[in-house]
Amino acid sequence: MRKPGCNEENVQMSDVLCDFCMQEWTDDRPMVEGHQGSCVCGQCLSAAYRSMVLTEVPVPDAPAKCILCLEMRSEPTWSHQPDGPRACRRCVRQSAAVLQKATEFGWRKPEA
Ligand SMILES: [Zn+2]
Ligand SMILES: [Zn+2]
Structure with missing residues (x-):
């Protein structure tokens, strides 16, 4: 997201x-952009990758909205805090692939 009041x-x-x-966003904290300016940091x-991709998680009973793709997803989602925005596993996988490809950041997918 953009800081409120910033010069677009x-x-x-x-x-x-x-x-x-x-x-x-800093040199040590790379960002990947989702839809409508939503961002997730490295x-x-x-953390999301470890908890949803490297760990077996059950599909939840109710779909949840992902802030990165703006879709209701019937799959595991991750949030930083209990009532915070959520990221779906598909977006986490895609964003991790994008960030790892941008080698200047030196970010790597976590390994089990
Ligand atoms: Zn973050
Ligand atoms: Zn998503």
């Missing part, structure tokens, strides 16, 4: 916040 014509790295942990992506 001249967005700086510090104007870009992770939608999950609300931290700013740290949250690692």
Whole structure:
């Protein structure tokens, strides 16, 4: 997400916040953008990847909305805090692939 009140014509790295942990984009905290300016940082992506891709998780009874693809998903979703925005497993997999490909960040998918 964008920091409220930032200049959309001249967005700086510090104007870009992770939608999950609300931290700013920095050199050590790479970001992947979802739909409508939603963002997930490398740290949250690692945590989400560990808890949904490396770990066997049951499909929940009720679908949940993913803030990255804006769809209701009948699959495991991850959130940084209990009532916070959620990311679906598909978006976490895709974002992890994108971030790992951007080798300048040196981010790697967590391994089991
Ligand atoms: Zn984050
Ligand atoms: Zn999604």
